[in-house]
Amino acid sequence: MTMHRRALIRLALWFTALSPFDIGWLSAEDLQGKKINEATLQALALTVLPESIGTKRITTVITGFRRWLNSYKAGVEMSHGYVVTQLRITELHPEAAYIRQLNAFEKAAQHKGRSFADLNTEERKTLVAAALEAAKITELPQRPNGRHIVSDLMSFYFQSSEANDLCYGAQIGQLTCRGLPDSESAPRPLQEQQT
Amino acid sequence: MKTFESDVCIIGGGISAALLSQKLSELAPDISITVVEAGQKIFDFENRMSYRQRMLDYGENPWPGDFIEDQAAENIISRTMAVGGSALHWGGVTNRFSEEDLSLQSRYGLAVDWPLSWQELEPFICEAEARIGVAAEPTVFPEDQPSRPYPMPAMPLTHNLKQLQTWAEKSGIPFGPTPQAKNTTAYDGRAVCQRCDTCRICPTGARYSPDFTFKRLLTERKLTLHDRTIVRRLELQDSQNNVAVAQAVHQDRPDEPLEYRARQFVLASGYCWSSHLLLLSACSRFPTGLANSSELVGRYMTGHPHVLASIEMNAKTYPGMNRSHSLVSRQFFRSPSDQPYARHDLRIWESSSGHSPRLQNETGQLLLGDKLLQDWRHRTSRSSARIRAYYDAHPSRNSALTLNRNKLNRWGDSLPIINHRLDAAARSREDATKSHILEIFKKLAHADDGKILTTEFHTYFDHPAGGCRMGEDPATSVCDSFGNTYDHPNLFVVGSPTLPTGGCTNGTLTFAALTLRSAERLAKAFGKPKQPANLDST
Helix, strand or coil, X not given: CCCCHHHHHHHHHHHHHCCCCCCCCCCHHHHCCCCCCHHHHHHHHHHHCCXXXXXXXXXXXXXXXXXXXXXXXXXXXXXXXXXXXXXXXXXXXXXXXXXXXXXXXXXHHHCXXXXXXXXXXXXXXXXXXXXXXXXXXXXXCCCCCCCCHHHHHHHHHHCCHHHHHHHHCECCCCCCCCCCHHHHCCCCECCHHHC | CEEEEEEEEEECCCHHHHHHHHHHHHHCCCCCEEEECCCECCCCHHHHHHHHHHHHHHCECCCCCCCCCCCCCECCCCCCCECCHHHHHCCCECCCCCHHHHEHHHHHCCCCECCCCHHHHHHHHHHHHHHHCCECCCCCCHHHCCCCCCCECCCXXXXXXXXXXXXXXXXXXXXXXXXXXXXXXXXXXXXXXXCCCCHHHCCCCCECCHHHHHHHHHHCCCCEEECCEEEEEEEECCCCCCEEEEEEEECCEEEEEEEEEEEEEEECCHHHHHHHHHHHCCCCCCCCCCCCCCCXXXXXXXXXXXXXXXXXXXXXXXXXXCCXXXXXXXXXXXXXXXXXXXXXXXXXXXXXXXXCCCCECCXXXXXXXXXXXXXXXXXXXXXXXXXXXXXXXXXXXXXXXXEEEEEECCCCCEEEEEECCECHHHHHHHHHHHHHHHHHHHHHHHHHHCEEEEEEEEEEEEEEEEEXXXXXXCCCCCECCCCEECCXXXXXXXXXXXXXXXXXXXXXXXXXXHHHHHHHHHHHCCCCCCCCCCHHHC
């Protein structure tokens, strides 16, 4: 993706000011009763997930992501590792940050007099790139980690068994309980309609 | 003060305690056994599938509450303190040690010999395999043949591992499936492996876990289990060196001290907490700690460092088929006498290293949507493997667990600090050992246009053991080959703490075998032992 450098810097600065770690601009009280903007989320998903899987599939991914978000529990003990044995708990619920980040996309789109969903794909990608740059996110997390809704939504999909199967064009089914008998052969190809 | 009395008091509730209790209850069915474990029971097997899912989705602890917040050792490898111990989230690998591990001094002039022969130990390895339920197949090396068949056929090699085996064996090094405590057939009332690929929380019960043994023994009323109870001191009888009582406290009732009285005491608290309790139990007759006349309690802490690599090659694999399964070669378990000493295992796993989805390409260009997918697909034309070698490296006397007087738990007891140190011989050959292993990695990479992507040298000691080493001479060891401490006739230490050296492969099976051998000696204290369960019919 090419991007006008000055515009990128300006957007990056703007997003830095609204970074998920700076909640000064919207207090917890402000966020009470606020909900995720479904249209913005849908538009974001259409921007960052593969168009080739189809709109219907993208909608299903969004539903799964919302289910993941709704089941998130803050302050729960996390796996304490082997060798690195630090005790940790899960971070704050990411919903407030997500609302803020989606609102930031809308606010940026308003500069052009449109909603985020009404921007064309390249314009949306430009905003997404700026958001990731402002949040200093360069790698896809292993699982959603609350840093940014863009990387979390992408992680939710691209780190899934479904995406792994799609990439390899095969029914690998990673981390699903699949039994031993079929494991000795190469996984069966994905059905045409699944790809 | 509340007092509990039993014939045998086992302190610690991990895999050693489980197998010891099981075998003791067979050999001496009339005795009473009490197991005292600092951590809690996590017996809700029915929730494991959901725990697993939340671990995958959110990174939550799949064994909730399996630690004690203020009971931690500095440099300990795992925080797990629960009924079942570290083996709760064990990967289930059951590689055998080899004859060489027990005779390093007489064969190579290194470290020490163990105070028992391979011929004495091997039947107990077979027994441990039967009790745990091991799926394996014999290797091509005649020295490694088990004296009894493995209980179950080996885990089948996945398509990926077959591809990697074909690639790796072009180096001339033979590989086979890694032995594992996972059911390939229904075994001992537990299900067949469903390849969920999260062995540290097996949701089906196909991977052995000590909680199954404890639950069964409790159902059959063969033991009493007190969890959440921390033993703080062992105290001796007034006129003899026998242990009289274990002083303890329940986590929820800190103001009500408890005492456990028994004819025989067994420390089954693993490599860290066994030595720790002995050191904490110092008294006027044993001012440096119980069982410590040799001043070797907490010394010769052992384990094995390792070298890790990621290699990319031309092969068609599908990452995610079974990342928990692996290939192993025992080619280097024996060091040729005409070459510098180097003993190590060699494992190979499927890997997606270099082939995972990524957010940016090499030039820093952001990848979204189909571009990300295309980039990912493009990079899957080659495959990668994870390679690891645990190498034999021996501890010095200063490889020690000591009490950290500046760090106390809520009861004011000093917590342990562990510092591993290699002996002079191991240090002097360290570079040569690493070079030897890197040469093998290069040899593997030579086939199919292979390329080493990354190499890592890990100096921490994996599968840690030691601290109460066994030996024939009371001046240079803590206990005999049965774990009976030289200073206290009714005190045993079992499992990992008794190892003089840590071998060059996963230790759990050996810890279990030594414990089962200890059980026979322990049972003799209660008269003529009965026949143990017929394990062939399991």
